[in-house]
Amino acid sequence: MPDLRLVKGNEAICYGAVHGGCEAFFGYPITPQNEVPEIMSWLMPKYGRAFLQAESEIASINMIYGASGAGKRAMSSSSSPGISLMMEGISYIAGAELPCVLISVQRGGPGLGNIAPSQSDYFQAVKGGGHGDYNNIVLAPWNAQEMYDHPRIAFELADKYRMPVIVLTDAVLGSMLEPARIPDEPPEIEVPGKPWAACGRGGRDHKNVINSLYLEPEVLSDHNDKLQARYATIREQEKKWDTRLVDDAEFLVAAYGISARIAFSAIKMARERGLKVGLFRPVTLWPFPSEALAEIGNRVNGTLVFELSGGQMLEDVRLALPGRPVEFFGKMGGVLPSPSELCEEIFKAAERCNAGSSSRTNQVRV
């Protein structure tokens, strides 16, 4: 096992990407993810791989389209406004069935917002963002180790299903120094062949075309059916989650990424004060681990969703727990609650649930 080393989350992402076989990185500076292109600018050439600072996020995502279409493992990294700019390109990548990995280091929004941590781009990553019926696989790391592990997992999933995979993280996880086990050199990995790639025919008896245009409605309908069938397979096979202290739990907190870290501290405080609280942490935000959440959420007295947003993952939790009491606590604009503040909210939410005054899905205005 490799030694522990102290890394920033954004640094861990770079090693994770390179060790996961990333062959091309295209990106544009934006805070709070600037360490990623900075590190990639020397780390990629060190292993003979392509790095280019693009003129915009629009160019970045289209460079990825080209490199991925040519059969290479390609990645970009950005933050909220930059990810917004990539949306058209992501839709094309989904439509053309290309694998790619995108790191989204969320900051405060809407608009220019600020550079503080936020989770307000859940909808953007999980529910689409670009046009058309498509999904991205979305992974949500919660520490430096997962910031290292997830890019490799993302490349594997992207290649397996030929679709974009987003690692959805935030300004805290990107900037925080933590220990993580990271090998000094890239491990040997197996990359699947890509017989569909448009990399020059090289004697092949047919041409390969990378395309998302299907002018005939029936043909586009069939193409969409194929994508939907793939998404159904992913929903069946790729859901990942993490639970803490749920076996004896009477109340549950659902949170992902940095929120889950804060929540875990708050839960331990609540347990010291006698309230048996557990943590449910989705690791894949899409596909959302609804059944695993329901299994716990249906036997506790209530669930508190905690996010750094106005309530986005909340919708998926409510869909997973119909008729069950679901409470919400959120902070926006880059404000982080302390664990003790969250602990107070857990007590208040649990009290409302026990008193039967909590809102349930069928009573909630959607």
Add this chain to the structure above:
Amino acid sequence: MPEVQAEQIKCVFDRPRALADRPHHYCPGCSHGIFHRLVAEMIDEFGLFDKTIAIVPVGCSVLAFNYFECDVMEASHGRAPAVATGIKRTLPDRFVFTYQGDGDLASIGMSETIHTAARGEKVTIFFVNNGIYGMTGGQMAPTTLEGQKSTTSPAGRDIALTGPPIDMCTLLSSLPGVAYLARIPLTSPKNLNTARKYMRKAVRAQIEGLGFALVEALCACPVQWGMDPKQAIKHIDENVTKVYPPGEYVDRVSGNGKDKAKAS
């Protein structure tokens, strides 16, 4: 009549291998078919068929992936140069070209065009300038001539309102990353031969690793111009070439050691 032996028969004109044997969807009098053929001739002539990746645009030539027999990628509107960059940076030994119209290259994709040229990206662009958005129904393009009618400039392009047309060759010629830049109207057999000459240099600029290359073809769009094909050709020769002078704008390919001045 003396009898002709089979070994005496020589093929002097044929469809290039890189061009698909299928009917095009283009309108009568449109230049796309000619330009497709010229591009395909280059791929054959340089023996690039097995190592070419074409990037085709959004616009009238959006279906060009059906017409080229090499590997092809369909780019989003204006982003073909970025897609080409992504390919060329990961497969530097391949021949990578984009085929783009004026709305694609000079309007929505202007940023990608300029930055790809500025980086001296070793890709080749075949640029169709017909001064109009053909596919979407004849709207004004950045290259539409002053006074030219379009569906979004029904009284004729008013440059007080829109600014004057953009001359891409002049615009790009200041960038040191550009290895070859030329413009030619596709209006006569003589001009097609000149086009071949220019396009050969634009291919060489890439395969010799010299930098960015672009050939702009002044093309006809008789349907959206409201002309018959003959009038459209005449219009290019008499009017369009006045605004967009043909010739070589940058030539670092010829090996004469210095940039050649604008030819005309």
